[in-house]
Amino acid sequence: MVSSHNCNDSAPGALPMVTSRFSQATRMRRQRRSAAAKSTGIAATLFLLLILLAGGCQQTQVKPDTSVTITVAGATSMRPVLVALGAEFSRQFPLVILNITGGDSTIGEDRVRGGQVDLAASTLISPSIPSDVTAAKTEQPLVRIPIGLDGLAIIVHKTNPIDNLTLAQLQELYSGRTWNWQELTNVDEEVQLVTREDGSGSRALFDERIMGEVPVALTAVVMPTSDDVVKYVAEYTGTIG
Known part of the structure; x- marks a missing residue:
């Protein structure tokens, strides 16, 4: 069983997610409204890039010429998508380094909760669950942002x-x-x-x-x-x- 990705609404399967410890809900809602105005494929890409940027800047203030590393862990089926998006993001923001590690959806979410990584790629959420559903209250509540549809072959x-x-x-x-x-x-x-x-x-x-x-x-x-x-x-x- 292997996964295939599609950012179109017609594709079957589970929703891949990027999970972040980013808590500024108001700014996220503005980002979602802005992204929703684009086409489906573009919106999916922007959602991920905006969250990546927020994840890398959530706490530490850095100088404009200082490099920032954003670490992502989680679903290996999403790795090709993350690599492509990360390459484009790094092209636009050369000082941002995207470090993609292995694991699976569960490991990725656990590492985000533990503060070991900035983002988790996950395919564990069913399409029937609203996209703004967050994880159960923990010391580090998670915010889930759908970026596309994941099929199974x-x-x-x-x-x-x-x-x-x-x-x-x-x-x-x-x-x-x-x-x-x-x-x-x-x-x-x-x-x-x-x-x-x-x-x-x-x-x-x-x-x-x-x-x-x-x-x-x-x-x-x-x-x-x-x-x-x-x-x-x-x-x-x-x-x-």
């Missing part, structure tokens, strides 16, 4: 002839009830499941939308990032991830 090895699976078939595969591809294709090969770890936003979405109350089989290979899922499935026949 299922992939198989290139030698696998299957090109379509129903949700029911996916559940049968990942529960371990379907253990040989011959039940779905003419290939007699054992199914090798690949999944993300608990705490991953991609895994949470997969469990919610596909597995429901059915647990993923214990035989599944667990990978720490979406890139690792892609590499593993590309290398080994019989895999699905």
